[in-house]
Amino acid sequence: ILAPQPNMKNIFNRILKSNHNKSLLVNEFIKLSKNKGILKIFNAFSNYNEKSEIRFVGGCLRKILNNETVDDIDLATNINPDGIKKILENKKIKFFDTGISHGTITAIYEDRQYEITSLRKDISTDGRHAKVQFTDSWKDDASRRDFSINCIYSDLDGNLFDPYNGKSDLTNGKIVFIGDAGKRISEDYLRILRYIRFYLKYSKNPHDEKIKKVIRQNISGIKNLSKERLLDELKKIFMTGEILKMVNDKFIMELFNLIFPELKNLHLFSKLNDSTLKYLLKKNFIFLISAALIDETDNVQYFMFKYKISNDDKKKINFLKENYKQMFKKNYFSEKNLNKIHYYTNSSSIIDLIDFKIFISQKINKGLIELKDKFSNKSKPIFPIKANYLMERLMDHI
Numbered sequence: 529i530l531a532p533q534p535n536m537k538n539i540f541n542r543i544l545k546s547n548h549n550k551s552l553l554v555n556e557f558i559k560l561s562k563n564k565g566i567l568k569i570f571n572a573f574s575n576y577n578e579k580s581e582i583r584f585v586g587g588c589l590r591k592i593l594n595n596e597t598v599d600d601i602d603l604a605t606n607i608n609p610d611g612i613k614k615i616l617e618n619k620k621i622k623f624f625d626t627g628i629s630h631g632t633i634t635a636i637y638e639d640r641q642y643e644i645t646s647l648r649k650d651i652s653t654d655g656r657h658a659k660v661q662f663t664d665s666w667k668d669d670a671s672r673r674d675f676s677i678n679c680i681y682s683d684l685d686g687n688l689f690d691p692y693n694g695k696s697d698l699t700n701g702k703i704v705f706i707g708d709a710g711k712r713i714s715e716d717y718l719r720i721l722r723y724i725r726f727y728l729k730y731s732k733n734p735h736d737e738k739i740k741k742v743i744r745q746n747i748s749g750i751k752n753l754s755k756e757r758l759l760d761e762l763k764k765i766f767m768t769g770e771i772l773k774m775v776n777d778k779f780i781m782e783l784f785n786l787i788f789p790e791l792k793n794l795h796l797f798s799k800l801n802d803s804t805l806k807y808l809l810k811k812n813f814i815f816l817i818s819a820a821l822i823d824e825t826d827n828v829q830y831f832m833f834k835y836k837i838s839n840d841d842k843k844k845i846n847f848l849k850e851n852y853k854q855m856f857k858k859n860y861f862s863e864k865n866l867n868k869i870h871y872y873t874n875s876s877s878i879i880d881l882i883d884f885k886i887f888i889s890q891k892i893n894k895g896l897i898e899l900k901d902k903f904s905n906k907s908k909p910i911f912p913i914k915a916n917y918l919m920e921r922l923m924d925h926i
Contacts, residue, residue, distance in 0.1 A: 556592045557686035560584075565637030566601065569644070570684045572619040573605055579664070580615075581606050582644070583681040583689065590677050593698055594730070603644045604681060606664040609633060612644055631662055648672060650715065667691055674712055674719050675726060676704045701732025709742045717749035721761040721787070724780055728770035735779050743783070750787055759835045762788065763813045771797045771816070772805055790831040791820040796887070804892050808883065814841050815880055818848045819887045847877055848884050855885050863899060870903060878903045 560566055573582035584592075585604040592598060605612060609625070612633045616623045622636040631646035647669035648660040663669065666681065666689060673679040676694040688695060697704050703726050705712045705719075713719050720743055727735070750758070765774070774780050775798045784791060796819070797805065808816070821828050828849050832842055851869075854860050861882070870878050882900045886892055 554686060556598075557682075557684070560598075561684050565635075565640055565642060566684070568619065568621065568637060569603070569635055569642060572615050572621065573607065576607065576611075576615050579606065580611075581683075583666075583683055585645075585681050586673075586678050589680045589682055590694075590698060593680070593695055601640075601642045603642060604647060604666075604669060605644055606647050606666070608646050608662045612646065631660060671706060673706055674716075674722060676702075676706055677726065677730065679706055698730060701730055703727050703731050705739070709739055710746065713742065713746045714749065717746065717753055718757055718761060720747065720750060720783065721758070721765065724774075724783065725761065725765045725768060727780070728765065728773050728777075729768045740779055747783065747786055755835045758787070759837075762817075766813050766816050769809050771809065772800075790827050790834075791817075792823060792827060793820045796890070799890050800887075801891065804886065804890065807892060808887055811883060814844050815883065818845050818880075819884065821845070822849050822852050822884075824853070844877075844880065847873065848880060851881060851884075855881075855888065861885060861896060861899065863902065866899065866903065870906065875903050875906055 570582055573580050582603055582605040584602070586602045588598050588601050590596075607615065609628050609631050613623065613625065616633065616635055623633050624636070625633050627634065627643070627645075631648050633644050635642045635644055646662045647664060647666060649663050649665070649668040650672045651659045651661050660672075670679045670681075670689075670691045676692040677698045678694070679690075679692050680694040681689040692704070692706050703723060705723075723739075723743065771794075774784075775794050781794070784794065800808065808819070818828075821831055822845075828845060831837075832845060837845065859865060866878055866881075869881070879900055882896050882903070886896055
């Protein structure tokens, strides 16, 4: 028997990979179909009338197709918001309608939330918000979405409605705007940051020069967006785990320098070795943003004011900022000194302090890791003499 030629081997590999991917997809939909909440919602909508439909859409499908963990379930239906509420009420499914102006009702079943959105088409946009009209056309709803990879729908059996070839683009690592890129961006300038996020997470190709030009032409529109939306999208970008890819991408860093000029230390992530980077990327967003922000200037205070950082997060960032200069002193990270700091703070603060030292030293130090282990579960020391004790002794001498 002749050995297969190299090109035949490639064909076999593609077939095997394709079958493997199909198997994963089928298994994932089998899991979803066994979810009581999903099954109850799908049955409720499917049985409402002859034309009623509901499908998975957007991020959850993108993650299923890319073999990622699915954390949120987004659903689309050709029923208007009032009809959605009626269906849920009839089946005694709890919900809240705080997103009803955008056509979204959030169903709740066994403490899990499912966002159900009516099909929509845009009537007008201003770069921040869109005025929408509800529709029963799946194609109209698809045409108003941002990227092809977010424009995939599926029924409960895994049958896809993919009008813009999003599945193919996801497989090939292509981030493609639906329709005219300039029009899509001018409808909502946050799509510039969404482009960055999806490019970092899924792209296998260089940036398209035409897309780069369109984004540069529209970058000034970012100033029209609320700081809350910008910060939320920044968090999502950081939590992709692709910081190294980001700082090594000249175009993305060009955009970041324009949108988030306060993040002066982003380039330091490129100096970390693989193990240190992997270690630090397990940290939360506030720590990572602190690492990108903190230096000897007032940069941090301006960023926190500009983006209305919560008081709890301000405390965490300020703690690292206040200790920044001290971190370079000899014996600052001795157990004795850290015990003093621990007395006035808590274990999580000490752990952040140690991890920040690892970031600025650009390597994992065995001694620091040992200190971190000691403080991870360390209880704060309690002063043995209480106020009642002193009061009793004082009364004895009166």
